[in-house]
Amino acid sequence: MQSLLQGYRPYLLLTLLWAFVALPGLTSMPVMDRDEARFVQATRQMAESNDYVVVRFQDELRAKKPVGIYWLQSAMVDAFSHPAKTDAWPYRLPSALGMLMAVLMTFRLGLVLFDRRIALLAGGLLATSLMAAVEAHLAKTDGVLLGLTSVVMGCFGLIYLAGKGGPKAPSWAALALWLALGCALLVKGPVTLMILLLTMITLGIADRTVVFLHGLRPVMGLLLCGAIVGPWLAAVTSATKGAFVQKAVAEDLLPKLLGAQESHGAAPGFYVAIVLVTLFPASLFLFPALVRAWRERSLPGIRYALAWLVPSWIVFELLPTKLPHYTLPLYPALALIIATCLFAVRDGTYQRLAALPAMLWYGLWSLVALALAGGFIALPILYGDGWSLWSIPAAAGVLLALGWGWLNLLRHRFLNAAAAVMAGAVLTYASTFGGLINTLQDLWVSERVAARIEAMAPGAAVASAGYHEPSLVFLLGTHTLLTDGEGAAHLLAEKPGSAAVVEAHQLDGFRAGITTAGLAPRLIEGEVVRGFNYSRGKPVEMHLFTLTSQP
Numbered sequence: 016m017q018s019l020l021q022g023y024r025p026y027l028l029l030t031l032l033w034a035f036v037a038l039p040g041l042t043s044m045p046v047m048d049r050d051e052a053r054f055v056q057a058t059r060q061m062a063e064s065n066d067y068v069v070v071r072f073q074d075e076l077r078a079k080k081p082v083g084i085y086w087l088q089s090a091m092v093d094a095f096s097h098p099a100k101t102d103a104w105p106y107r108l109p110s111a112l113g114m115l116m117a118v119l120m121t122f123r124l125g126l127v128l129f130d131r132r133i134a135l136l137a138g139g140l141l142a143t144s145l146m147a148a149v150e151a152h153l154a155k156t157d158g159v160l161l162g163l164t165s166v167v168m169g170c171f172g173l174i175y176l177a178g179k180g181g182p183k184a185p186s187w188a189a190l191a192l193w194l195a196l197g198c199a200l201l202v203k204g205p206v207t208l209m210i211l212l213l214t215m216i217t218l219g220i221a222d223r224t225v226v227f228l229h230g231l232r233p234v235m236g237l238l239l240c241g242a243i244v245g246p247w248l249a250a251v252t253s254a255t256k257g258a259f260v261q262k263a264v265a266e267d268l269l270p271k272l273l274g275a276q277e278s279h280g281a282a283p284g285f286y287v288a289i290v291l292v293t294l295f296p297a298s299l300f301l302f303p304a305l306v307r308a309w310r311e312r313s314l315p316g317i318r319y320a321l322a323w324l325v326p327s328w329i330v331f332e333l334l335p336t337k338l339p340h341y342t343l344p345l346y347p348a349l350a351l352i353i354a355t356c357l358f359a360v361r362d363g364t365y366q367r368l369a370a371l372p373a374m375l376w377y378g379l380w381s382l383v384a385l386a387l388a389g390g391f392i393a394l395p396i397l398y399g400d401g402w403s404l405w406s407i408p409a410a411a412g413v414l415l416a417l418g419w420g421w422l423n424l425l426r427h428r429f430l431n432a433a434a435a436v437m438a439g440a441v442l443t444y445a446s447t448f449g450g451l452i453n454t455l456q457d458l459w460v461s462e463r464v465a466a467r468i469e470a471m472a473p474g475a476a477v478a479s480a481g482y483h484e485p486s487l488v489f490l491l492g493t494h495t496l497l498t499d500g501e502g503a504a505h506l507l508a509e510k511p512g513s514a515a516v517v518e519a520h521q522l523d524g525f526r527a528g529i530t531t532a533g534l535a536p537r538l539i540e541g542e543v544v545r546g547f548n549y550s551r552g553k554p555v556e557m558h559l560f561t562l563t564s565q566p
Contacts, residue, residue: 020131029118029138035441036142036248037111037151040448042104044152044461045486048550051153052461052485053077055106058088058154060493068250069259072485073493077254078262082247083154083201084109101465101490103154110158114151118142121347124169127176128316129355136433137347137354140297144350144438146343154450156203159341164207164344166195171211171231172319175218178227179315193236197243204268210327210344217322221312271336281337286328291383293339294346296416296436297353298383300429302376303368304356313364317355322496324348357429368429377424381417388413391443391451398457398547405451412443460546464516464557465490471541472514472561478503480525481518482557484550504528507562519556537563 019028046052057072070077070085092098096105118138118456125134141147150158170184170192177184199207219225251259251565291298311317324345329340356364367373388410393405416439423432456463461484468477468491478496479487480503488495496506500521506513517525530536541559548555 020135023124025120025131025135029122029135029142030115032139032142032437032441032471033115033118036148036444037114040152040443040450040452041111042102042380043263044103044448044452045462046101046103046489047153048461050155051103051106051452052489054084054088054156055103055154056485056489058085058092058106059098059489061085062092063087063493067496068247069254073488073497076258078259079267080147080156080203081201081244082251083198084159084203087159087202088154098547102506106154107152109153110153110155111151113159113162114142114147116162117147117347120162121164121350122170124165124172124347125351125354127173127182128319128351129358131329133351133354133358136357136430137350139437140353141347141350143437143444144293144297144346145295145440146293147346148440148444148448149345150340156356157343160199160203160206161343161346163195163199163545164210165347167192167199167211167486168205168214168323168347170195171214172323172394174230175227175319176315177230179222181315184529184543188232189232189236189296190239192231193239197240200240200244204263207344211328213326214319214322218319218328221318221322271334273335280335281338281551283332284485286332286339286342289339290342291380292387293342294349295380295383296420296432296440297350297385298378299377299420299432299436300353300356300368301349303364303373304353307364307367308352317352320348320351320355324352355431359456365427365429369424369427377421381421384413387443388417389465395451395454400454400456403451403454405446405454408446409443409451410442412439412446415439415442416475435478457546458549459543460548460555460557461490463546464546464559467542467544467559468514468516471559472512475561476506476510476513477516478506478513479516479518481521482516482548482555484548487516500524500526501528503560504532507560508532508534509563511562513561515560517558517560519558522558525560534562539563 019025046055053072057070057077059066060071061071067086067089068082069526070082071284072338088106091105091108094105095108096102121141122134122138125137147161150161170188171186173184174192176182196207196211215228218227248260290301294301308317308321312321327345331337356368359365391409391413392406395401395406416436419435419439420432423429423435462481464487468475475495476494477491478498480498480500483497488497496502498506501524503515503517503521504525507515507529515525529538539561541561544557544559547553548554
């Protein structure tokens with residue numbers, strides 16, 4: 016065991032663990048609606064138009080996020096693919112690499128805050144957490160933000176410990192912090208900056224000193240952040256005559272701060288209520304670990320992790336707009352807190368880990384595990400062709416974590432229990448992302464429609480009536496027309512060789528338009544595609560049409 020902790024081996028071990036979690040399914044998973052599909056389509060249009068300043072989805076200005084994520088995805092597409100292809104995996108690479116960055120930086124910070132054993136376990140707990148695994152597979156901002164925030168907070172942690180009399184911070188720490196912060200601003204706006212500032216304020220109050228700020232080199236840092244963000248901000252403001260900034264503030268930032276945006280509202284306590292799931296399986300030890308951390312908050316490493324975690328978590332709870340992944344940049348702090356608890360063998364912690372309150376928490380965790388295992392069995396029955404062999408390893412991984420975990424809990428072998436739940440999680444993720452998710456054919460309506468259209472009318476211009484999911488635009492092409500039934504009929508009339516995708520509720524309008532245009536005798540209907548639109552939570556029935564050639 017000691018040999019695994021020496022030199023580069025922990026980094027290699029954590030990279031291998033990341034690969035088992037993040038890579039299965041990265042190339043095979045269908046593009047997901049709606050956020051991922053919007054990101055990949057906007058990135059594709061950036062490459063198609065050679066406009067790397069203004070972000071658009073079709074003809075609509077997309078001002079919800081800055082340009083950084085689109086640049087990263089474009090770089091991956093240029094390196095490994097082509098904008099004309101519909102493979103999603105190159106667009107997902109930045110998210111997967113962001114997760115790796117977070118795992119390795121959590122280890123690096125843990126080395127200084129605690130020791131190599133705690134650092135290695137914390138990296139492993141983060142790598143196997145459910146929300147991190149999910150975001151590593153999606154071409155969105157959150158996996159990248161996790162990585163960049165981990166670098167910022169990791170570097171600040173090195174500087175903070177040096178100011179408290181700990182090891183001298185590396186010469187690159189301040190530069191890396193500001194570089195990562197500038198990139199984070201360019202990826203998702205002020206989220207990482209908020210976390211950093213709240214951590215600084217909390218530590219300043221707790222320590223009654225800000226001596227730790229001396230190593231930050233703020234003048235250099237602010238200039239560097241300005242150099243990273245400023246040129247693009249000036250360019251996009253000029254290109255859109257201020258519309259991008261106005262729309263970003265008025266239609267994205269302010270609604271999130273003042274009200275529940277896009278029906279994503281929840282009461283304070285939402286993130287606490289779901290953390291058993293989102294941090295699974297590391298959440299097994301979350302409650303006793305937090306209790307111990309608060310008791311030991313005077314220790315510099317624990318104090319730093321709590322300052323990273325608590326104030327920002329409270330802010331996320333108070334914001335009216337809530338999504339499960341918003342607290343993901345705080346998970347490295349949780350991983351470090353849990354890891355320190357599991358190695359605290361001399362202060363009575365192990366007795367408390369075996370006490371009744373902890374056991375009740377383990378019981379709640381077990382209910383989550385059983386629900387997940389049941390879900391992996393039920394999903395292909397509900398949304399696929401019935402029972403799937405992929406359900407066996409997916410559910411078995413959770414049940415392995417549950418059974419092997421409890422066996423070690425009852426024997427008070429808590430580190431072994433942590434190893435057990437991480438091993439089970441790896442099996443579950445590899446099976447779910449690598450196979451099970453592709454068996455849920457009813458959910459992948461856009462993929463099935465695109466395949467049928469390619470068979471009916473290869474390369475045709477397409478109108479989609481009633482079904483406006485961005486994944487369909489990505490799969491059929493940027494110029495796919497999102498319209499109603501009459502609009503789809505008009506496209507068939509105006510463009511020879513075109514095709515129409517008509518959702519069942521739009522059929523009357525479509526047929527009326529076809530009849531008015533005198534095209535009813537030439538109308539050919541292809542195979543009907545039925546499925547479930549998970550973005551709307553409703554079943555859909557898609558009818559595909561083309562016209563015979565002119566008589």
